[in-house]
Amino acid sequence: MSSTADYIKREADEIANRTGRYIPTCRMANLMKSAQKITDQLVKADLAMTYEECVIVLNIVQNTIRAITGKEEA
Numbered sequence: 435m436s437s438t439a440d441y442i443k444r445e446a447d448e449i450a451n452r453t454g455r456y457i458p459t460c461r462m463a464n465l466m467k468s469a470q471k472i473t474d475q476l477v478k479a480d481l482a483m484t485y486e487e488c489v490i491v492l493n494i495v496q497n498t499i500r501a502i503t504g505k506e507e508a
Contacts, residue, residue: 450456457465476488483491500506 446456446458476483476491
């Protein structure tokens with residue numbers, strides 16, 4: 435009988451092979467919390483932003499990360 439740990443390891447390997455990375459569920463929960471905070475900042479700003487302006491802000495952040503890391507894709 436396989437243990438839960440064995441199942442998680444197999445699942446992690448399968449996902450990593452398919453996508454090139456594996457993010458554990460506890461880490462994903464933290465990433466989602468960060469995404470929510472960013473979303474709140476965009477939509478609850480003192481100055482109301484359009485969706486287009488939100489995309490502009492996110493592109494600025496993404497391009498900055500690319501420049502700092504030297505990677506084409508962030």
